[in-house]
Amino acid sequence: MSLFNIGVRALQTNQVVLQTTGHNIANVNTPGYSRQTVALQNLPGQFTGSGFIGQGVEVQAIVRNQSDMLTRQATAAAAVSAADSARAQSLQRLQDVFSGGDSGLGAAINDMMNALADVASAPTDLTARTVVLTRMDETAARMRSASDQLDQIAAGVRSDLDTGVKAVNDLASQIARLNEQIVRAQGSGKAPNDLLDQRDQAIRNLNQYVQTTQVPADDGSLGVFVGNQPLVLGNTAATLSVDNAPDFSGSGQLKLFFTPPGGTPQAIDEQVIGGGSLAGQLKFYNGDLEEGSNLLGRMALSLTQTLNAQNRLGLTLDSKTGGDLFQPIALKDAIAGAGNPSGAGIGLAVADPAKLKASAYTVTFTAAAVGTVVRQSDGVALSFDGTTGNTLQDILRGEGLTTTVTGTPQAGDRFLIQPLREAAGKMQALVHTPSQLAAANPVNAAMGTGNTGSLQLASLQALSNPPGASVPFTLTFTGPNTYTRSDDPAVPPALPTTYSYVSGQAITYDSATPPTGWSLTLSGTPKQGDTVTVGDALAAGDYFQRDAGNAKAMLALRDAPMFDGAPLSDGFASAMAQVGTRTQSAQFAAQMSGTIAANLESDRTAISGVNLDEEAAKLIQYQQAYQASAKMIQVAQTVFDSLLQTMG
Structure with missing residues (x-):
């Protein structure tokens, strides 16, 4: 037997x-x-x-061949890879908005600025004026179109985030059910291999969306944590959701929220999420897409402010003061932080378009006039203490912004400043009649009829319109390097005040009250007795219609430093470079993390x-x-x- x-x-x-x-x-x-x-x-x-x-x-026993260490490493690496891949894919869509070529926004801006050359050459040519206005309208339309594309990208990312959190919640419920089945099965003393595989696979799938850490319990169940929040404990699952950031209502920023069973949603710090497609998409939405909006908004604001200001310094064909070429873009007030102890507010306007940074700012008060401004694009912190030259207004004026504080801030007050976020979508051309393009200077300059030197007019630019008390104005040269001014007559027996002359160096008349003036640049060498008179262009008959001084000034803006020192004509190229650099870096990171994840998954499958x-x-x-x-x-x-x- x-x-x-x-x-x-x-x-x-x-x-x-x-x-x-x-x-x-x-x-x-x-x-x-x-x-x-x-x-x-x-x-x-x-x-x-x-x-x-x-x-x-x-x-x-029936043994399940697997390595806990390799499984954890492969899962974590896959989460990082998913985050990098999701961000790289979204950045590729953003880069398409900042594309070059004839149909790009940069071509429209350059065509608009270059068209001013024809007006500068023939200021009475209505066809040339019409081309300029058409180019301006096209630039504004492309700016709005680019803004719409960014909105579409944002909507797509938001939809992906909502889909992702739904998948996370379904997987969390599945893991909780598997935990319960595994605990019951392990009562036999043997490991339920197939159930353990299903749970591990569900955790791997979960980490494609959000990176988790796993903590085993004595009863065989597995706790799953997102950051320090328990997504799954035993047979109970919490839920995740995506909603607007609670700190600053209306900021457009998104946060991931954790809701425990029967509890209230709690915002999760983006930095602790780690990997997963949700982390990559949130990083893109709150960072990369924000930068893209700021780059577009800065271009729209700078073009609008600069060209409007210059056109207002000129005369139209019908002898009127020039008006705005584009609809002025009003900046949104700073967003007060939730729970601010005071009712203070901060109003904003553009002070200097050339100083604008493609960034948002966070202002934190530690006292009524003391605090810190943090530039979000690079994390630079700028402190202010309320003393002369170091107020909040002074700090933000250095960033190109005019600030108006209402009420009295208190310690603990926080504000979010987003001056550029929605500006591109508001750009709108106003002038459609060729005669309304203010190509002429409101001032003119005439050399003395008896001049014997080689003095020549290089440029004349109005600083105000109308010129007011700044004209008529005469410079009388007392030698090759000195001159006197007609607004500074000698009172006998005193001698006239003598000023130095340098060929090619601007001579400026600028009266603060009222703000009137002009800037005159001469070349050549004068002789004693030579004169130059600056007068009112309208006093010289119809001469102003043939003058193109202001059109030349607008054309000169093409090469003026505007975007972080880059000329206006290169502003879009600079934005393309910034977005392109981010995209390339993200693609490299995605390739690197993808390779690491693939290698670790290969090591895991070699055993399992x-x-x-x-x-x-x-x-x-x-x-x-x-x-x-x-x-x-x-x-x-x-x-x-x-x-x-x-x-x-």
Whole structure:
């Protein structure tokens, strides 16, 4: 009977081994499946007078082949890769908005500025004026179109975030259910391998959306945490959601929120989320997309402010003071932080377009006039203490902004300044009549008829319109390097005040009250007695219609430093470079993290994956063992039959 029992045990054991091998082969393509092997052990021998006689084999356990360390590493690396990939894909869409070529925004801006050259050459040519106004309208339209594209990208990312958190919540519920099943199954004392595989795969899928850490419990369940928040504990799952940031209502920033069962939503710091597509998309939405909006907004504001200001310094064909070429863009007031102790507010306007930074700002008060301004684009902190030259207004004036504080701020007050975010979508051309383009200067300059030197007019630019008390105005040269001014007459017996003259250096008349003046640049060498008179252009008949001084000044803006020192004509190229650099960096990071994730996943599957060739070889081996076990039973049966016949 012992031989018969050994054969039966061997047959049953090899059947289990064959069944497990078949299970491996059947799940070769099942995501997350870990190869299983059967651990065998021999039964204790039975003691006889001749020694211990073996009693065969039995199944000790069905082992799940996997490495906890490699599984955790591969899961974490996949989360980082998913974040980098999601951000890189979104940045590629942003880069498409900042594309070059004839249809790009940069071409429209350059065409608009270059068209002013024809007006400067022929100020009475209505066709040339019409081309300029058409180019301005086209530039404004492309600016609005680019802003709309950014809005569409934002809407797409927001939709992806909503889809992602729904998937996270479904996976969290699935993990909680698997935890419950695993706890029940482990009551038998054996590991439920297939349930453990399903849970690990669900965690890997979860980390594609948001990076998690896992903490095993004594009962076999697994706690899953996002940052320091428990997403899954035992058989209970919390939920995630995406909503507007609570700190500054209306800022357009998004946050990931954690809601425990029966609790209230709590914002999760973006920095602790780590990896996952949600982290990458939030980083893009709150950072990269914000920068793109600021770059566009700065161009729109600078073009609007600069060209409007210059056109107001000129005269139209019908002798009127020039008006705004584009609809003035009003800046949105600073957003007060939630729970600010005071009711203070901060109003904003553009002080100097050339100083604008493509950034938002956070203002924090530690006292009524003391605090810090943080430039969000680079993290630079600028402190103010309320002393002369170091007030909040002084700090923001250095950033190109005029600030009006209403009420009295208190310690703890916080404000978010987003001066550029929506500016591009508001750019609108106003002037559509060619005669309203103010190409002429309101002032003119005439050389004295008796001049004997080589003095020539290089440029004349109005600083105000109308010129007011700044004209008529005469410069009388007392030598090659000195002159006197008609607004500074000598009072006998005093001598006239003498000023220095340098060829090519601007001579400026600027009266603060009222703000009137002009800037005159001369070249050549004067002789004693030479004069230059600056007068009112309208006093010279219809001369102003043929003058193109203001058109030349507008054309000169093309090369004026505007965007972080770059000329206005290169502003879009600079924005393209910034977005392109971000995109390339993100793509490199995605490639790098993707390679690391793939290598770690390969290491994990080297242990856990199913090799069909290896399983086929084992199948033959275990089949032969099964057949041998059956033969053993047959032999035992024959021996037993012979014994019965002999005894009979």
